[in-house]
Amino acid sequence: MIKFFFSKDLKSIDRDEAKKKVLENGGIVREEISNDLWYLVTSNPNASSEKFKRARNLGVTFINELDFLKMIE
Numbered sequence: 001m002i003k004f005f006f007s008k009d010l011k012s013i014d015r016d017e018a019k020k021k022v023l024e025n026g027g028i029v030r031e032e033i034s035n036d037l038w039y040l041v042t043s044n045p046n047a048s049s050e051k052f053k054r055a056r057n058l059g060v061t062f063i064n065e066l067d068f069l070k071m072i073e
Helices: 015-024 050-058 065-072
Strands: 003-006 039-041 061-063
Touching: 003 015, 015 065, 039 065, 050 061, 061 065
Parallel strands: 003 039, 039 061
Antiparallel strands: none
16 A cells, blocks of 8 residues: 655645545555655655655655645546
């Protein structure tokens, strides 16, 4: 199953609505960065927070909101 993490900075989709779409399509939403995470959805993939640094170190793929919406349609 595909696992997503949503940053708090989403602009074009409500975070709760995004989580709902993932669950409706059989995916999993993580509340923390983990080594089994596939995608981190964010409006700012260049942010330098500790969570983002950890995700990069774990090889998580960063995608923007538009790519996420295309993926789940």
